Amino acid sequence: MITGFLNLFRVPEIRKKVLVTLGLLLAYRVGFHVPIPGVNYAVLLRYQQEMQGGFAFGIMNALSGGALGSCMLFTLGVMPYISASIIFSLLVKVVPQLEALSKEGQAGQRIINRYTRYATVPICIIQALFLVYGQLGDAATSNVVDQGLYAEWFYKLGVVLTLTTGTLIVMWIGEQITEYGVGNGTSLIIMAGIVARLPTMLSHVATATAAESLGGNAWIQPIAQLIVLYILITASIVFVTRAQRRIPIQQGRQMRGRRVYGGQRHYLPLKVNQAGVIPIIFATSIIYFPVLLASVVSAQWFRDFVTNILQNPRSVVYMLILAGLIVFFSYFYTAIQFDPARTADNLRKQGGFIPGIRPGPPTADYLNAILVRITLPGSLFLAAIALVPSVVYAYWAVNRQDFPFGGTSVLIAVGVALETMKQIESQLMMRHYEGFLR
DSSP: OHHHHHHTTTSHHHHHHHHHHHHHHHHHHHGGGOBOTTBOHHHHHHHHHTOOOOHHHHHHHHHTTSOTTSOBTTSSTTHHHHHHHHHHHHHHHHOHHHHHHHTTTHHHHHHHHHHHHHHHHHHHHHHHHHHHHTHHHHHHHTTSBOHHHHTSHHHHHHHHHHHHHHHHHHHHHHHHHHHHSSSOHHHHHHHHHHHHTHHHHHHHHHHHHHHHSOSTTTTHHHHHHHHHHHHHHHHHHHHHHHOEEEEEEEEOEEEETTEEEEOOEEEEEEETTTTTTHHHHHHHHHHHHHHHHHTTOOOHHHHHHIIIIITOTTOHHHHHHHHHHHHHHHHHHHHHHOOHHHHHHHHHHTTEEOTTSOTTHHHHHHHHHHHHHHHHHHHHHHHHHHTHHHHHHHHHOOOGGGSOOOHHHHHHHHHHHHHHHHHHHHHHHHTTOOOSOO
């Protein structure tokens, strides 16, 4: 591991990419210390400590880098861009024009990326309006923002434009990392926001457990239990993320003159967690939308439902809703991303077949049956990871602000770290250096 790390700085090209990535991530984190106009920063720090929310708030907060409710320049983070990317990844499968563009290679992908950037702007504006009339309005009542200034329409318009501009800057930073740095820029930005919150999480847990202990070293046991819990979560995430079902593929032999071509045997890997963290993002987005809506809707029954169910991670109804949505979206997103009929058709055109299975529709049915079976444990695993905070809240009886770092954040961080290490590994192996994964 140490040798692989040192090899990063022995190759000038890789060293430059690593330094560019670190520099851009540092610039990204600087934006979280730039308050929006009209915010009293000293009062804001006290107000942040009183912020509470359910699991959905925690996931959206993680995706935005821990800035929701902070009234900073990068409050929305990269979340609107992620939403636009997910929307277009779905539209590509159902809109013929976009599907045709996706088959044109890099040129078509550049056009889809441009449409994604355009769609990010209205999503930013909508989410900024919810924050301005919701959380910023609550902040105004706590004197974080002057109430007279908040009452002016031009101030609200300025905040919306500021938040939108901040997201566009974050989006640009992510694209620069992808082009000139190492790894996927958007994923690394999310990971940087999660990792940056880790020291705060440990401090909150230590403070909360020390305050609840009767004295002595009684607070050490809960922290040790959480550390063991995170080690187990990380190990299980690595295992499930890399787990795959290998479908044997046999290439047909072809005679060309006196030479025989083909006949090789390889594998078609199907991941157990084919959808990644996307189902959790979908599920939390659906749960978080009523939470945002409750800030502008005056119906008391709706506010009570949001408060008692959707923002109460200890609620059994909340756990069932979240788990059901995650399992549903796991199958939904996997079905969209992997088309067994197209895969079977490509195998037939390339002269490949699955031993014992006829080419064409039987191969598609076989792949679909396997995909349905392996998606179930993957979706249940995602649901279990997502419910880790709820179990911790119920078992240790701590508040969200005392335990803001859930299993989903670990899932995102570990997944991004593995993908980034694979990219670095491939670049090192191309130059005959030992990598990380051996």
